[in-house]
Amino acid sequence: MRVGIIGLGLIGGSLGLALRRLGHSIDVIGVAKRPESVADAIQRGAVDQASTDLADLAECDIVVIATPIADIAGVMERLAPILTGGTLITDVASVKRPVVGWARQLPNPSRFLGGHPVAGKERSGLKESEAALFDREPWIFTPAEGQDVRPFDTWFEILRAIGARLSFMRADVHDQQMAYLSHLAFVVSAVFAETVQKHADAALGGPGYRGMVRLAAGDPAMYEAIARENQAALVEAIDRFDALLHSYRQRIDGGTRVKDLFGGAVHATR
Amino acid sequence: MRVGIIGLGLIGGSLGLALRRLGHSIDVIGVAKRPESVADAIQRGAVDQASTDLADLAECDIVVIATPIADIAGVMERLAPILTGGTLITDVASVKRPVVGWARQLPNPSRFLGGHPVAGKERSGLKESEAALFDREPWIFTPAEGQDVRPFDTWFEILRAIGARLSFMRADVHDQQMAYLSHLAFVVSAVFAETVQKHADAALGGPGYRGMVRLAAGDPAMYEAIARENQAALVEAIDRFDALLHSYRQRIDGGTRVKDLFGGAVHATR
Numbered sequence: 001m002r003v004g005i006i007g008l009g010l011i012g013g014s015l016g017l018a019l020r021r022l023g024h025s026i027d028v029i030g031v032a033k034r035p036e037s038v039a040d041a042i043q044r045g046a047v048d049q050a051s052t053d054l055a056d057l058a059e060c061d062i063v064v065i066a067t068p069i070a071d072i073a074g075v076m077e078r079l080a081p082i083l084t085g086g087t088l089i090t091d092v093a094s095v096k097r098p099v100v101g102w103a104r105q106l107p108n109p110s111r112f113l114g115g116h117p118v119a120g121k122e123r124s125g126l127k128e129s130e131a132a133l134f135d136r137e138p139w140i141f142t143p144a145e146g147q148d149v150r151p152f153d154t155w156f157e158i159l160r161a162i163g164a165r166l167s168f169m170r171a172d173v174h175d176q177q178m179a180y181l182s183h184l185a186f187v188v189s190a191v192f193a194e195t196v197q198k199h200a201d202a203a204l205g206g207p208g209y210r211g212m213v214r215l216a217a218g219d220p221a222m223y224e225a226i227a228r229e230n231q232a233a234l235v236e237a238i239d240r241f242d243a244l245l246h247s248y249r250q251r252i253d254g255g256t257r258v259k260d261l262f263g264g265a266v267h268a269t270r
Numbered sequence: 271m272r273v274g275i276i277g278l279g280l281i282g283g284s285l286g287l288a289l290r291r292l293g294h295s296i297d298v299i300g301v302a303k304r305p306e307s308v309a310d311a312i313q314r315g316a317v318d319q320a321s322t323d324l325a326d327l328a329e330c331d332i333v334v335i336a337t338p339i340a341d342i343a344g345v346m347e348r349l350a351p352i353l354t355g356g357t358l359i360t361d362v363a364s365v366k367r368p369v370v371g372w373a374r375q376l377p378n379p380s381r382f383l384g385g386h387p388v389a390g391k392e393r394s395g396l397k398e399s400e401a402a403l404f405d406r407e408p409w410i411f412t413p414a415e416g417q418d419v420r421p422f423d424t425w426f427e428i429l430r431a432i433g434a435r436l437s438f439m440r441a442d443v444h445d446q447q448m449a450y451l452s453h454l455a456f457v458v459s460a461v462f463a464e465t466v467q468k469h470a471d472a473a474l475g476g477p478g479y480r481g482m483v484r485l486a487a488g489d490p491a492m493y494e495a496i497a498r499e500n501q502a503a504l505v506e507a508i509d510r511f512d513a514l515l516h517s518y519r520q521r522i523d524g525g526t527r528v529k530d531l532f533g534g535a536v537h538a539t540r
Contacts (some may be wrong), residue, residue, distance in 0.1 A: 118474060120476065137476050137477070138475075138476060140474065177470045177474050180465065180469050180470035181470050181472070181478075181479045184465070185462065185478050185479055186478065187522075188482065190518070190532050191511060192458050192511065193535045194514055194534050194538050195450065195507070195514050196454075197538035200446075202451070203408070204408050204437065205388065206390065206408060206452065208456065208485050209455055211484050211485065212459065212485065213538070215482065216535040216538065217539040218532075220532035220533050223532045227522045227531065235522055235523045238515065238522070239519070240465055240468070241461060244461050244464055244465050245461045245508065245511075245512060245515075248460070248508070252505055260494075261493070261494055262460050262490035262494060263490050264460075264467075265460030265463045265486040265490075268466070268483070269463050269483050269486050269487040
C-alpha cells in the first residue's frame with residue numbers, strides 16, 4: 001500500500017514514523033514545501049521517499065493532507081489533476097466543516113473523508129514527531145451525509161494498528177465538540193498565561209502553573225486559523241465557560257457558600 | 271537534628287522521604303491524626319518514628335506543620351505548651367497571611383516562619399508522596415516585618431539540599447502571587463472541566479484536554495479552604511482573567527482581527 005503524506009510537521013511526521021513501524025507492506029511517500037523538510041524527513045525515517053512535488057503522489061492508494069488548515073483548499077486544487085479517480089484522500093485538520101466544504105470541489109468527492117487525530121504536543125514541527133503520538137488517542141472521521149466509508153476500511157484498520165481510537169460523527173458535531181475539548185482549552189490556557197504574566201512572577205509557579213500554560217506555548221498561527229474556522233462554536237464555548245466562571249466567582253466572593261464549590265469539577269474528571 | 275512533621279499527607283510524607291534520603295544526621299518524627307497513617311508512614315520509610323501524640327515532638331529542633339490549613343490554628347494552640355522555647359516552627363500552607371496571623375498567638379512568635387513549597391500533584395495523600403517532589407520547585411518563606419530569619423539557616427540549607435529553590439517575601443505579596451499562579455489555576459481548571467462535562471464528550475479529548483483538567487481532579491476540600499482564606503486576592507485574579515477572556519472573545523468574534531491573538535500568550539510562556 002502506498003500512503004502519501006502532504007505536510008511533514010508534527011502530525012505528518014509522526015504518522016509517517018508510526019506507519020513505517022507497523023511492519024506492514026506500507027510505502028510512505030512524503031511531500032513538503034521546503035527541500036530541507038524533505039531531507040529531514042528522510043533522515044529521521046519518517047518517509048520511504050519524499051520530494052517537494054505533489055505529482056509524486058500520483059500512484060498512491062491514499063493521500064493524507066497534513067498541512068496547516070489554511071493551505072488545505074489550495075492543496076486539494078493542485079491534487080485534483082494529479083490523482084487518479086481511485087486515490088482516497090483524507091486530512092488531519094482539527095476543524096472539519098470548512099474542510100468538508102472544500103472537498104466538494106474535488107473531481108470525486110466521495111473519495112474524500114475528513115479526519116482528525118486528537119493528538120499533539122505543545123511544540124510543533126517534524127523534530128517533535130514520534131511514532132507513539134496517536135497511541136490510545138481519539139481519531140475522528142466526519143463522513144458527508146450518506147457517504148459510504150467502506151473504501152476507507154483498510155485505512156481504518158491501519159490507524160487502529162497504530163493505536164488510534166476511531167469514531168465517526170457529523171462535521172458540525174465534531175467542530176462543536178472540539179470547540180470545547182480543544183479550542184476552548186487553548187484559549188483558556190492562553191488567557192491564563194497572559195494574566196499571570198501581567199500580574200505575577202512565573203518563576204514562583206509550580207507544576208500546577210506549568211500544566212495550565214503548556215497549551216499556550218503552542219503555535220499561535222495554528223490557533224488563530226482554528227479560531228477563525230470554528231469561530232461561532234468557539235465563541236459559544238467561551239460564553240458558557242464565562243457564565244460558569246462568574247458563578248464560581250460569586251460563590252467565592254460570597255465566602256461562606258464556597259463549600260462544595262469544586263465538587264462538580266472533581267466529579268467531572270472522574 | 272530532629273525534625274517533626276505534623277500531618278503525613280502528600281507534602282508531609284514527601285518531605286519525610288526527602289529528608290531521610292539526604293543521608294545527613296536527620297531524625298524525622300511524624301505525627302498524624304489516625305493510627306493507620308502512622309503505621310503507613312513508618313512502613314513507607316517517610317519517618318524514623320511516628321505517633322498520634324504531639325507530645326512526642328517536645329525535643330525537636332524544628333516542627334513542620336503540614337496539616338490542612340483549617341487545622342493549623344488548632345495545632346499551634348496544642349503545640350504551645352509542649353515545645354520548649356528553642357524549637358523552631360514552620361508550615362507548608364499555600365496561603366500565608368492567615369497563618370502568620372495565627373502564629374502571633376504562639377508563646378514565642380519569633381521562632382515561627384511561614385513557608386510554602388510550591389509543589390504538589392493532582393492526587394493527595396501519603397500514598398502519592400515522593401522524595402523528589404520539591405526538586406527544582408519554589409519554596410517560599412514569608413518572614414514577619416523585621417523578623418530575623420537566621421535561626422532557620424540550617425533548615426534553609428536542608429531544603430536547598432533536597433532541591434528546593436528558596437525565596438522570601440511578605441505574606442500578603444505571597445498570597446497575591448499564589449492567587450494567580452496557583453489558586454486561579456485550579457479555579458480555571460475546575461470551570462473548564464465542568465463546562466466540558468456539560469457540553470461535550472470527554473472521551474473525545476486528547477492530551478491538551480487532559481492537561482487542562484488535571485488540577486480539577488484535586489482535593490475539593492483543600493481548594494475550598496484556600497479559596498476561603500485567599501478570597502479577596504483570588505476574586506481579583508478571577509476578574510482580571512475574565513477581563514482578558516472577554517477581550518479574546520471579542521477579537522475571535524470579530525473574525526478578521528483574530529491575527530496575533532495568541533502572540534502575547536506564547537510570549538508569556540517563553
